[in-house]
Amino acid sequence: MKPLFIADKKLKFIYKQIQQQIGGEPKDGLNRGMQLKGTHINGHVHGISFSNTISYIKYNVSLKEDLAVKVKSAHPNSSLYFMYCNKGSFLHIKQHGNSYKKIYENQTVVLKAGKAGIRFIIPKNQTNDVTIVKFNPKGYLKKEKQWASNLHDFQPVFKILNENDDFSHYGNCNLKIAEIIEQIDKVKETGVLKNIFMEGQVKLLLAFLIQQYINDLRYDTNSFELSNLEIQKVKRISSDIRQSPEKSYSIKKLTSQYAITPPKLQKGFKLMFEKTVTGYIKNSRLEMAEEMIKKREYTISEIVYKIGFSSKSYFSKIFKEKYGCNPKDYQDNIKKSLKNNINEA
Known part of the structure; x- marks a missing residue:
């Protein structure tokens, strides 16, 4: 099993770490992502961030060896990670102990990084397409100057930040989220116009991911589970x-x-x-x-x-x-x- 350690800072720095540890060629001078091609890996990783409060990153890879990824957050107590499996699957490693949770196609996950960071395994011999949205809810509301008026709407999200380090929520499947990600992939514009399109689509994606989490809390998800x-x-x-x-x-x-x-x-x-x-x-x-x-x-x-x-x-x-x-x-x-x-x- 090949390890990959990522210090979660700016996207450009993340791409550089990937390049140094598993190889790959930069796209657009490391501004947009990496093309991954080698003996044991084939695919790409790309993303975009907005005002240090929302980051979007997506990887699509095929591996000949399992990849054990560890992400160490620079802001463990203020950042949440919303993950969505577009295709394939991955294993989330719980922070205390060595227990695993398999995340299936079209399933959502909400994680708090904590001091130990996030660990997951990308399995070999399949195409794995996963989207990760990192979100700083307090920073976002302060930036948008909507702190007081939106506390109630974000209460379920804020509650996660007060949880202990090993918080994880394994959500239900949602195909609407897959449709939004598909629209993000189809954005063809360049320059400033692309950034405007991407920001709108990524915020829409985040809204659906948050809503999915809130919906999961409203219902007994165990009674809705499907194989x-x-x-x-x-x-x-x-x-x-x-x-x-x-x-x-x-x-x-x-x-x-x-x-x-x-x-x-x-x-x-x-x-x-x-x-x-x-x-x-x-x-x-x-x-x-x-x-x-x-x-x-x-x-x-x-x-x-x-x-x-x-x-x-x-x-x-x-x-x-x-x-x-x-x-x-x-x-x-x-x-x-x-x-x-x-x-x-």
Whole structure:
């Protein structure tokens, strides 16, 4: 097992430590990350930080030897680490003793570094894609001059800072977080514009990670636990629905086709999408309808039929609830906007 020790300071310094210990080539002069390529490792690591209160770092690696990572925080009593496993898995080593906790794909973790730091193992022979957001809640609120007005909202987060050194929270799975990370990966802008886009997306990601933690506290997470196999089934079902929302679905058909019980299916969708299966299908159909309206290839009546609804009035009602106006007005607004653009040109 190969060790990697990181003193958690500025990102540029983190990349330099990675380069010195396991090799790699810098990207953009060590401002954006490292390209990792060698006998035992292949992949990349990159990130960005904002005002010393929020840092985002993401690694995607394939290893031929397990990598034991230890992160020593410069501010152990004020920084929290929100981790999310996009792909693969990793093992978190608890600070007292040598017990391990396996973190699966799409699962969240909240950690307080403490004096001993954070230790985790990136396993070999698989692709491991993990996102880490470091957050200083007190520093952030002071910087934003929102200290007094937001104490209540951040109370669950502040409570972690008062916990002992070995605090760790293993959260539930959340696919919405994966979608946000995907959008961060797709940012193509450069320079100042890229920083603006990235800051907005990273703050959105942090908000969802905090909300996931608060939601976990509200419910008995043990009663919602799903096996990794069940999580993969829910992901496949949601993917099939997204690709073909117009099809006729029923709980009975889905549970039979994917060999999952109705309670597990519903709990999976509630955990990962905060929606029931029916609500997810309805939302997917509405998003498909919006795209069809934008393309202006079909009438509203034709769209209603093509997305799997039988009632135009019901479709108009739920469309207005989601987008703030009925489908016809939405279509007219698009036409008006296009006309104005043409005239201005």
